[in-house]
Amino acid sequence: NAGVTQTPKFRxxxxxxxxxxxxxxxxxxxxxxxxxxDPGMGLKLIYYSVGAGITDKGEVPNGYNVSRSTTEDFPLxxxxxxxxxxxxxxxxxxxxxxxxxxxxxxxxxxxxxxxxL
Amino acid sequence: xxxxxxSPEALRLQEGESSSLNCSYTVSxxxxxxxxxxDPGKGPEFLxxxxxxxxxxxxxxxxxTLTKKESFLHITAPKPEDSATYLCAVQALMRGYxxxxxxxxxxxxxxx
Numbered sequence: 001n002a003g004v005t006q007t008p009k010f011r012x013x014x015x016x017x018x019x020x021x022x023x024x025x026x027x028x029x030x031x032x033x034x035x036x037x038d039p040g041m042g043l044k045l046i047y048y049s050v051g052a053g054i055t056d057k058g059e060v061p062n063g064y065n066v067s068r069s070t071t072e073d074f075p076l077x078x079x080x081x082x083x084x085x086x087x088x089x090x091x092x093x094x095x096x097x098x099x100x101x102x103x104x105x106x107x108x109x110x111x112x113x114x115x116x117l
Numbered sequence: 118x119x120x121x122x123x124s125p126e127a128l129r130l131q132e133g134e135s136s137s138l139n140c141s142y143t144v145s146x147x148x149x150x151x152x153x154x155x156d157p158g159k160g161p162e163f164l165x166x167x168x169x170x171x172x173x174x175x176x177x178x179x180x181x182t183l184t185k186k187e188s189f190l191h192i193t194a195p196k197p198e199d200s201a202t203y204l205c206a207v208q209a210l211m212r213g214y215x216x217x218x219x220x221x222x223x224x225x226x227x228x229x
Contacts, residue, residue: 004160035219040126042204042221043161050214090160096215102148103208103215108160 002026004109006091012115013081021076021112023091031094031103032074033058034066036087037111043090049074050096081116088113119144121207121220129226133194138223140205141187148215149208150188152181154201155222161204164190195227 007022025032030051035043045058049068063085065077074093078085092106120143130136140150149168153161165174167183174181178199180191190203202222208215 040221043219045217048214056214092160101215103217105151105163105166106161106217107163111158111160 004091004093004107006089006109006112008112009110010113012117013078014117015081015083017081018077018079019081021078021089021091021114023074023076023109024072025074025091025093025107026072027093027095027107028071029093029095029107030071031096031106032068033092033094033106034064034074034076035090035092036060036085037090038087046076046089078114083116086114086116119207119209119211119216119218121205121218123203123205123220123223125223126221127224127226129228130192130195132196132227132229135191135193135195137192138190138203138225139187140190140220142205142207143186144207144209144218146209147207148210150183151206151208151217152188152190153204153206155204156201164203192225195225197227197229200225200227 004025033048034046044060047066049055089112091109094103094106096103122141124139152164155161165181170185178193182189202224204222206219
């Protein structure tokens with residue numbers, strides 16, 4: 001089991017460029033999440049998904065988009081990158097018997113460090 | 118709105134000096150509280166889940182406890198390898214799914 005994998009590990013973007021952060025999990029988890037972590041600010045939820053084809057906004061969705069066409073993959077799209085999107089991005093997954101049921105613990109990927117200049 | 122507050126923000130201990138980290142929360146209908154450890158440059162790693170007041174869990178030098186308003190992570194005789202940021206998160210039901218809210222963490226440094 002590779003767990004949760006993220007690519008790339010590092011990326012530098014210019015203002016206005018776009019990119020996709022990739023996330024894949026091989027644990028057959030139904031829940032998947034995208035967080036951003038700024039220094040001293042904790043984890044902020046960007047988007048989450050309770051299963052393939054179902055996504056919803058978290059606390060800080062502006063400037064981002066997601067899709068979930070398969071159980072395994074949950075890519076995060078940045079359109080028109082801005083310096084405020086400089087951060088470390090973590091993807092995570094967890095298992096729940098049903099969307100409203102208790103979730104088990106989240107498994108996190110190694111993160112993508114993004115700088116927008 | 119659900120809130121999770123961790124204290125202190127940073128803690129420096131001598132090796133062997135026991136202490137506790139605090140996680141206080143205000144949430145409607147707590148369904149679970151999680152503790153994670155995060156090493157620099159890595160993603161958080163799961164430690165414990167607590168579901169009800171009075172519950173305790175232990176793992177090596179770590180012991181987590183839960184009351185109706187807060188959780189403590191007790192560290193007994195810490196070693197330098199326990200240095201990390203410790204995050205707590207609370208789970209509550211919102212809009213038909215179990216929402217998880219993270220605190221900002223306590224950065225622990227254990228000095229040899």
